Amino acid sequence: MQRPSRYQRILTWLDRSVLQRLRSDEVRTATQLAIPFWIASVATGIIAYLYEKGFSWAEAVCREWLEAVPPLAFLLTPVAFLLAWGLVYKLAPAARGSGIPQVMAALELANPGHDHKVGYLVGLKVAVVKIISSMLLLLGGGIIGREGPTIQVSASVFRWISHWQPKNWPQLSRKIVLVTGGAAGLAAAFNTPLGGIVFVVEELTRTHITHFRTPVFTAVIIAGMTAQAFLGPYLYLGYPPVSPTGISFLGVASVTAACAGLAGAAFAKLLDTINTYRKRWSSTKGQIGWVLGCGLLFAGLIFLFGPDAMGTGKPLINRLLFNPFSHVAWYIFPVRLAGMVLSYSSGAAGGVFATSLSAGAVLGKLLAGWLYVAPAHTNMVILVAMVSFLTGVVRSPFTAAILVVEMTDRNMVIFPLLVGGLVAQLTATLVDRHSLYERLKLTFFKEALQQPGTPAAL
Template identity: 30%
Template sequence: MPKSPNFRFFQGGMLKHRTTPKFLTTQTDYYALLFLSALVGGIAGSVVAMFEASIRLIGEQRLHFLDSLPYSEFIAPVGAVGAVVAGAAMAAVGFWLTFKFAPEVAGSGIPHIEGALDGTHEIRWHRVLPVKFIAGTLTIGSGMVLGREGPSIQIGGAVGRMVACKGKRFSHSSHILTAAGAAAGLAAAFNAPLAGILFIVEEMRPQFRYNITSIKCVTLATAVATIVMRSLHGQEAFLTIPSFEVPPLRSLILFAILGIIFGIIGVNFNKWILKGTAKVKKYHQNKLSRIVFMGAIFGATFSLLHLVAPKLSGSGMEIITEMFYSPMTWIIMVGFFVLRVIVTVACFSSGAPGGIFAPMLALGTLLGLSYGVVMSAWFPGWIAEPGVYAIAGMGALFAATVRAPVTGVILVVEMTNNYQLILPLLVTTLGATFIAQALGGQPLYSALLKQSLVKDKELRADHQTPLKDVT
């Protein structure tokens, strides 16, 4: 009988994963690190809660400020123009703050955290925290198709680095605290603690240093962040949608087909984002005037869309809830899916400090629900509710693009409180992941990190100022 392999963690090629030669030499250090992890979770949860409240407040003020004034019905046209101008100004200021003071906060910020965990990027937390908070609030609040979940991960990671730097004796533990903060940020953003833990373990597996202590710290930080968020916003699920019955086992073949569809879409979706990001960088060439002008155009465009076609602007969370309770015909939903793919790719490729999680969930809902409506007409005995396929679609697109199927499953069931749908979600997300791998697609954030590193190398070769992680 062959011997089992000897998995001794800190030997040979894995030596680089050791945090420090004298890491946690006493029990006191161990408990102190756990305390710091809980502190990171508490701070991250509080900041993310304020981030969410700020986005909601500034978005409402942009749209409804004039409604509170006397004779508001007579100045409605002025209010519409004012909302568009305000959106343009907000986005322009957000782009200016980002590329002037902290270019690494552009985009979701997740590649920046991955680079920091891998040692290729530095987290300037004293810049990242205020710039990401303010610029993210402005750009997301302007109506652009962006989410707050990716920025919440970067904010959490920056909080972890801040705590590590302030606790100088534990500066060697910055890797653990950064990972713990990133997990706490996602957990607080989606009210999904298990998804926060799994995102670090699964999505950031090339950068995360696995050991039992780091896992404990990440888990503790996510738990504390979730407690803080729930104490401020309640314990309800992130999305208020119906609970569905478990579909029959024979319908799993339909979920597998849906996974294949999303696997193909996910590979191309990532390619479009990478190409769009490269074209935007080629256009502005790091010239601040062009960047600000581009931000103003994006802000004005999506502020106007928010008024005339609200389904084509914003993060898409409202669309998800609306589609479950008031679905449209499948052909119209497919049309909105195509249009939202275009605007999502455009907004995220622009480098605006916002994420793509929420827009992807909206896309998965639209196409998944369209598929469910069609399948319910073709196979009426196989499907309980078409909405089940919308939930499966959320996880499938996430899995195909981010390449984290288990995180996608847990994230969706925690968000929707539909834990009974784990099996169909597994079939769909695994199908999407396998197809994406078979087609040679790369995980989105790893590809963005690689793209930013290549760009940095080119800038250094041209004797220009390095611009780290503008995606």
């Protein structure tokens, strides 16, 4: 007989010593349903904080090393790529890539017939491998983000804690657990509670929000407040100066959105094509050769183009938004796209949320110059391009717009961003009717079905 975990013993003690004193069965049931979510939400906030600190450390160390000795990239980057890939390849193949498609696939599998397959996509082992692999990749300069990985890690934590609650407690559905974990993860990663809620409605589930409302709202609030307790009331992008615009700006916003949406969709299509092509290298030696090739090519980009060609891109976004005299060369945009493709295609862990925002910021800066936009309105063009490029990749215009508004605390930009997101959504369908996440979700769904199943504890 399996011995109860410490967490389970604590909940059992709480049930006997505290909850049994509640006179109302309805209140007791509601409390029993809520406690696991509260615990998981606090854990998510703490993990998101530690993950952010680890990411910042890895990016700063990599930048310091490669700025001091640029040729070091040809050693550091391939080795980091290989280690990051090897960890995923040997221990948790489902930890590769973003993490959002894995949660989407897990939701499809979260039913009585396939629930035992969900552990392959979201579990504690997957979460640990995800965090370590992504930090190794970033230590080598990889152009990746932590937002998608945080969502998968959070869903894993929620599922694990839900699995270990006492069996005599009322059980929420597995789908509610995963959806709530995803929302809490995004809210804690970006400090964007509304973005987490909209993300659930727009991306993770197509069912009515009524079924998920209370757990999602509670988890988002607790996870976000926990992260804020450590990081403070931070904004991911600070308070960039933005000047009011009139109705005439919608023309510029629409052109910017169309260009950025097409670019985002083309990038997603390219990424999917390369990932499909990579499957030809099925042997272990072939995989190692592919990863080392990605690392060496990316090292060449870093050596030739410097710090702008590596990392999450957050310093680059801040430079463009807060320095009106900043300049970015036109070739940085294709260079960052190439770096994103090489990083993601390595097979290690890493997301595309934050990096898509940085690519959109660079494109927005370039478009503002090509369209002769007044300096006072350049930041607005950059923000519209960020939303539009991200929309082209993930096809979630409202999530993208709300995220950028919450990152900047600039409510006045909401309407141009919404217009940009909708225009980008329309133009992106000219390249591909399906988003990158939808295509990757199908891959992970089929992959999980072929597995024997993984216990929730793992």
